[in-house]
Amino acid sequence: MTSLTDSISSWSSNFFIIAFALYCVAFLLFVVSLTGKKWNHGDPEAHTRKWGGTAFTVTLIAFLCHLIFFFTRWYAGGHIPTSNMYEFMTFLGMMIVLAFIIVFLLYRKHVLGAFALPVAIIILAYAAVFPQEIQPLIPALQSYWLKIHVTTAATGEAFFAVGFAGGIMYLLRSIDFTDRSPSARKEQKWLEFTLLVMVMIIGFVGSIFSFNAAGYKAKFTETVTYTDKAGVEQTMEQETLYVLPPLVMPHNGQTIEMTPFLGMNEPLFRAPSWMKGASAGRKLNTVIWSVLSGLILYGVCRLIARKPLGAAIAPLMNGLDKEDLDEISYRSIAIGYPIFTLGALIFAMIWAHEAWGRFWGWDPKEVWALITWLFYAAYLHLRLSRGWTGKRSSWLSVIGFIVVMFTLIGVNLVIAGLHSYAGV
Structure with missing residues (x-):
């Protein structure tokens, strides 16, 4: 049985490597679909559809390999692979790709792949710096709430990542780099x-x-x-x-x-x-x-x-509708916010009560999850009630994801607390 488990674990790691490589290929194809329009003077839009469609197909294949990695590691370890930084970051990267696929199918903007996939690739590359051995669950994580809390929180954060990509694209499209x-x-x-x-x-x-x-x-x-x-x-x-x-x-x-x-x-x-x-x-x-x-x-x-890098990348945004980019960012955050609310706050508090006998304890991870939730609540309030659209909304989506990244990386690895096990 041990040899079978080791074999499955090895295959699981191979599928992760394949998925990562294909994500990189898909990203390059998305870039070609944008930059190659300058070379195709006959029908630039046909060029974008051709290469963008190929890039999206490669993304789907990579995502399938990522799913195989996830479920085979789950089988080999006997528990959902979200119990340490390596497993959580690989899961978050997978959810970012899923969020991108969903938003892409809604808006059919190939340029989104050139900005959303790099976020997932960076997350997966960061995951690879942590120990990758399958580890038994520590007592604090031996609960069915691990599946519910972590997966929903990560899914909400994944949509925030796509909202961040949309915000960056809007800023690159709207800021005039020739204006002094x-x-x-x-x-x-x-x-x-x-x-x-x-x-x-x-x-x-x-x-x-x-x-x-x-x-x-x-x-x-x-x-x-x-x-x-x-x-x-x-x-x-x-x-x-x-x-x-x-x-x-x-x-x-x-x-x-x-x-x-x-x-x-x-x-x-x-x-x-x-x-x-x-x-x-x-x-x-x-x-x-x-x-x-x-x-x-x-x-x-x-x-x-x-x-400047912004001035070098900005021409790729030419021809894109700024309102569409603003809508992509907003819709992504609007989808992610209720999911994050359930996972990072409600389910987390229920699990905290079962594990530690209290719903709230001012642990650093809890505090920063609350800060993240309040920030995006302010984002939605300002957009819906005060009419903050365009640049102001995009800047908030960018700052919000920076807060998310600090919650994931800074709190886990810099600030000690009850969630420090996640950094092992």
Whole structure:
């Protein structure tokens, strides 16, 4: 039975790799369907339909492979694969693709694939940096509410991701990059900053993959101070593993092992003493590497494009109806909001009451889920009651998904709480 389970697990991983590769191919085909119109002077719309249709077909095949990965991993592990960061992120990526398929069938806009699929691809690439072994469920997750709460919350967030893609497209279509007025330049800079943040995420994932492939690692001992249940302050020694070259080492740490990097045999400096919490030095190191790799990648893209990224991408939006793009963003969020409400708030509170005897406990993950819910509630209120459409609505959809990403990544990996197991 064990050999059969291992075989199924291996096949499951293969289907994930195939799905990821096909998503990348589909994204490139969507890009060709847009950029290739310049080369096809006979019938540009026919070119878009041909290549866009092929890209959508490849997306469907990739999604089918992703489903096979999901259900075979479920069978091999004996529980729904949403119990850790790797499994949750792969599920979220799958739901983003499903949300894209649904919205695409409603509006038939091929350009959406060129912006929604990259979000799913980044999420899946980020998932791959976590341990991929099938792990038994810890006691806190041994409940049927795991299926209900996590899947509905992730589905709601997936539609928010498509709303984010629609918002970015609207801003690229509506902002005039030739306008030199102060207000226009301010819009251009904020949009460019948003694109820079996305490039930083890509750069961070790329760095993790590169150093993992090279087998890089560094280990430190760290003195950690904590308060026990009796309120007494205690200290303990713990080992901290870095998978990125340690520019910053723990404040109270000592080097155990470190692979040399560009002649660097020791970290450049220690984390400041005011940085508290578990693995504070490693988290600071991760932030520094994210910024550095993102800036380098952004600089390369700028050199290739010879202009701001927003100005380079904006011509792809020419000919698109701005109202359609605004509608895509709004409808995606309108679909996702009630699903997120059920999954992230109502079902979560019911499970919290069963697990911990209270509906609400101000855990960081609970707080940020509430912040996300309130933000999108404000978005819908301002749009429906105050007439916030167009640019204002699109900016809110972009900011909202940034809040979602912080809830998923920042809270799980930076802020300690009852949901910290999700970062393992």
